[in-house]
Amino acid sequence: MSFFQDALAMFKKRDLLFLESYKETEDVYTFLFQKENDLNWKAGQHGLFTITHKKIKNKTRPFTVASAPAEGVVRISTRISEKPSEFKQAMLELKQGMTINMTGPLGSFNPEDNKPSLLIAGGIGITPFRSILKQIELEEKGIKKPMQLLYLDSNKSFIFKDELDAIANHPLISVTYLDSRDGLYQEIDTFTTLNEGDGQYFIAGSKSMVKSISDFLKSNQVPKKNIKKDAFYGY
Ligand SMILES: Cc1cc2nc3c(=O)[nH]c(=O)nc-3n(C[C@H](O)[C@H](O)[C@H](O)COP(=O)(O)OP(=O)(O)OC[C@H]3O[C@@H](n4cnc5c(N)ncnc54)[C@H](O)[C@@H]3O)c2cc1C
Structure with a gap:
């Protein structure tokens, strides 16, 4: 948009x-x-x-x-x-x-379906990804490239888990639940190595979480133009 x-x-x-x-x-x-x-x-x-x-x-x-x-x-x-x-x-x-x-x-926080995507949610930052994944499920839309959701919640509350697990039956969609930053960074490294400059990255969550993950991606040579952010201030 x-x-x-x-x-x-x-x-x-x-x-x-x-x-x-x-x-x-x-x-x-x-x-x-x-x-x-x-x-x-x-x-x-x-x-x-x-x-x-x-x-x-x-x-x-x-x-x-x-x-x-x-x-x-x-x-x-x-x-x-x-x-x-x-x-x-x-x-x-x-x-x-x-x-x-x-x-x-408003906004343009939506992946293009012809590039591999890494969706990174921190806590309540899962909301845009629920919408994106649910739309793919309901439209039975054939996405062309893999889409991986990394869902970080240190309290392991993981809202929408049942729905997300059902959506992950799609052959090109995977969901990984994480409760530590270390685990998250490892998963990001794996995706980045696999997709090199091709991947697109979406980060949603608290302002501080979004900033630290975006800094991590940039320090790992992910181009700024491949990173989209939804920073929820107030958390
Ligand atoms: C694009 C976008 C999408 C969002 N989606 C969601 C969502 O799906 N679910 C959800 O729970 N929240 C979402 N938020 C955050 C939401 O708008 C609220 O800020 C948040 O829920 C906290 O609201 P509150 O009324 O509890 O606290 P608030 O009264 O809003 O504020 C709590 C603290 O944040 C500070 N603050 C308030 N406004 C700003 C500002 N503009 N800049 C910097 N600091 C500020 C205040 O000073 C206070 O210290 C989104 C934010 C954005 C920008």
């Missing part, structure tokens, strides 16, 4: 009807909203979501749309601690019939 497409998408605003929310784990919640027929996004994109049902100070947050367009629903999955921000407290108070406003979709 070009800068101009993103700039245009900033004017696309719509209210989404809240359907339901539920817990994925102790501190991760999923919120589902109705997808209207004319709303479309590319798997991996995000929106700017604004609270409208009550007055709060910082009422907008970027969130990846964690569902694939083919699922027919808009999904946000997010971590909510014991002391939530005013924004997340307002999300917890959503009831059926209320709406949230979405601007977008």
